[in-house]
Amino acid sequence: HSFPTRRSSDLMYAFPASVKFEEVAQKLKYIVTTSNYMDETAQLCDVVACSGHSMENWNEYEFVTGLKTIQQPTIRPLNETRSFEDSLIAWAKAADKSLTSSESYHDHLKAEVMKSLGSEKAWYEYLQAGFRGTVNESGQAASSAALPRWHSSTMTRSKKSGENCL
Numbered sequence: 001h002s003f004p005t006r007r008s009s010d011l012m013y014a015f016p017a018s019v020k021f022e023e024v025a026q027k028l029k030y031i032v033t034t035s036n037y038m039d040e041t042a043q044l045c046d047v048v049a050c051s052g053h054s055m056e057n058w059n060e061y062e063f064v065t066g067l068k069t070i071q072q073p074t075i076r077p078l079n080e081t082r083s084f085e086d087s088l089i090a091w092a093k094a095a096d097k098s099l100t101s102s103e104s105y106h107d108h109l110k111a112e113v114m115k116s117l118g119s120e121k122a123w124y125e126y127l128q129a130g131f132r133g134t135v136n137e138s139g140q141a142a143s144s145a146a147l148p149r150w151h152s153s154t155m156t157r158s159k160k161s162g163e164n165c166l
Contacts, residue, residue, distance in 0.1 A: 012040040034084045052081035058106045059085070060113070067133045070113075070126060 015021045025031060025044045034051040035042045042048050051057075056078070059071040082090070085105035092099045102108035114123050117132065126132050 010035075010037075010039045010041045012044075034087060036081075049087055050079065050081045051084040051087065052077050052079070056081070057083040057085075058109055059083075060109060067131060069131045070109075072127065 011021050011025075021041075022044065025041075030047075031045040032047045032049060033042050033045040034049050036050050036053065038048065053075075054071065055074045056076070057071065057073060060068055061071065062068045083105055085108075089099055089102070089105060089108070100108040102111055110123055113126060113132075114120055117123065117126065
């Protein structure tokens with residue numbers, strides 16, 4: 001590879017000593033990192049493109065198949081940074097390549113979720129709930145009909161239906 005990137009991990013410590021990452025890195029023409037820290041690996045890189053704190057960024061995770069959670073920014077960017085995903089979109093656009101038709105990762109994520117869930121209303125419900133999908137007792141994806149219904153700002157248990165409510 002002549003243009004590797006890495007995302008917020010110190011590869012000098014992530015690989016076993018037998019890999020000799022520093023020797024491999026020195027053979028590369030150009031290395032970019034999106035680390036927020038000037039750690040040992042970042043010091044080997046030609047460009048350190050800070051990606052901002054996770055509290056500043058949008059993301060979606062699927063830790064268990066069938067259950068997705070959304071990460072929303074809780075603060076405005078503290079510095080002149082952008083998310084790793086926004087950087088990829090910007091770099092692809094600068095290279096006349098297209099990763100998405102969206103201008104930002106937020107717009108891309110919203111469009112993909114709306115396509116999956118079917119409406120903008122469903123997007124806002126997802127934002128409010130913080131997750132979509134369900135997992136049954138065996139850890140497998142279960143029917144989306146089993147999603148709890150949200151009724152108030154406090155987590156309660158509905159006496160009538162036995163459902164957890166927020």
